[in-house]
Amino acid sequence: MVVGYPKNSHGKFQFSWDAEWVRSVPWRLGLLLIINAAVALMLSVLMGLRMVRNIRPLVTGIRKLAREEPVRLDERSLLGDLAGSINAASAILQEKNAALKARDEARSNWIAGISHDIRTPLSMILGYASELEESPEVPEEHRRQAGVIRRQGEKLRSLVSDLNLVSMLEYDMQPLRRERVRLTSLARQAAADLLNDGLDGRFAIELDASEEDLWITGDRKLLLRAIGNLLQNSVNHNPQGCRIAIGAFRSEDRTRCGLVVRDDGRGVPRERLAELTELPYSSNRKHPPRQGHGLGLPMVDRILKAHRGRLLLDSPEGGGLTAVLEFPAEEAHAAGS
Template identity: 40%
Template structure:
């Protein structure tokens, strides 16, 4: 909905800017037009009235005759005008220019004089100025000027004009806003389902937008995209189901012959008639078979976690007591004392509560401890620690062994595992231990961070959400 409001605000801003720009543009064009076509009026240079004043000044009386100077004749020629000097009182024309049209009278009654002074003589627009006691009448070509014959207005109209102008502008603005609101309501009605469909598309592939209205083509495209996503989702789920079923089937089919191999290998290992060398080989066969069995179990668990079919039996867990018990169990299993476990949790941290599946969390921590043992065959000190960081509980497992290079650490952090990736075949990582740890952490709403240990070895941290205080 915020996107719709933003769109409406944008449209309204464009409307206001367009109105302002339109008014400025129209005023500018009107001024430019007047400046070009009525330059003489605006500047007072050689306009019909100023030209009449100039011609009057150029008309001189010599004895009983009148003579128009060369400058005056040039002014008449430029305007295509003619001139008459009308005697005061009699209305007779005492002097006229040589280019006087034939239909122009040589004497005027008072009525004709009033009409001539006010506007036209035989359709020629005229301008009059005083020449002493007489009247100088200048006529211009018929299509040169248009004159308003009755330039009188009611005073109240002029006085109320500013108010009328404001009301006029307000009425026009209200009308434009009304038209805009009606048009936007139609656009909003068409846009809203489109935006809603686009918003839901990443979350819900069952989106359908009615293919009607102004934006019907966009609605068609959204529906097509939703259909393609549904098809892709179906194909992907089919592939995932097939892969999960294949892993489960292969694991099931291998268990029986593998159990037989392990059983027979155990019997041969205990057979007194076999030589020590053969017993050693039988022992290797049994251990490797056991390793294969564990790998198959890991493969099944990773597959279930990846496809979210592994049930979580969540309960309240004190992470400190949980990790301390894990430390004791591994110490008891280390008969050769090659992998001593150090407890690095601060004494004041006695209880940090989380909610989770205890068996899965045991599997995650066991994988990290076993990882330290596998990569340090000559032995190392394994350090376990529980700490609280903001709203997360951190279970840390580190060692002082050989560690990893920066390049290897970057590869472990960035390379996808073959179990969860269908591309980059040559760059996929193997080994299910760390993958299962990540999957278990994610299933609990947490994460895993890998780094170099302060002791120089390898460090893995499992971050899990703390149990809310009301449940602690």
């Protein structure tokens, strides 16, 4: 090759390639490309493995956070900033949980202490009021007033007992005396207790005992308390009288079983059903209890939760209230085994 640049100059260059080498250029280029691709793949695999090793502890830590377990991750890893943030969130969560637990225990202990302090003088008041009410030497008017004192004292004692029980259930401090219990047996005893307490003639109670083979494992006394509260709730909120039905059921797919308490009384507006299981004066409760202290249904709800069950409430437009005490099927199977 002859080059005549710049002006008045010339240069001669000669290039030569081996024909065999020229013919090998394509496969040499292909081999180079394959080697580059292999190196890139190897580097990406190594980087991916390193990233996975750094991400796996973070995923485990996040799962522990969801379970409110303490988390401590190595902040010297590739994702150290993220690990530090998770550690800080875990520390804050543990601190708040400890504070909430301490507050709940203090509240529960305070309620238990107040309940104990009230019971002793209240027992004396009830004792003296009963003596005055039954003494023939006391004027009739004074005996009547003593009877009022006794009845109000018994209401106060019941309120203190309910408040203490709800507090224990709310903070998982109520021990459960578990035993095998037949659902229809609970229904019979609760209905009998209501009748023996002098049920007014305006009320009729019906018992469906067709499902005799349904058993659960639970605290018989607490379960009776829950059913009794539902029956008494129907009586208290329907002064005009109503029909009350109670019976056991098993779902069609056999995954659930329980009891149904139903009345045909006035019912409750559906938009208020959700708040009936909230404690009275809770921020989630927009309407104050219409009658009583408002602890009846919240107590039932917490008794069911302590037995891994749930309380379902419904009130059709035509009136009436239906309460379903539902238990998971495994409870029934475990009890029947």
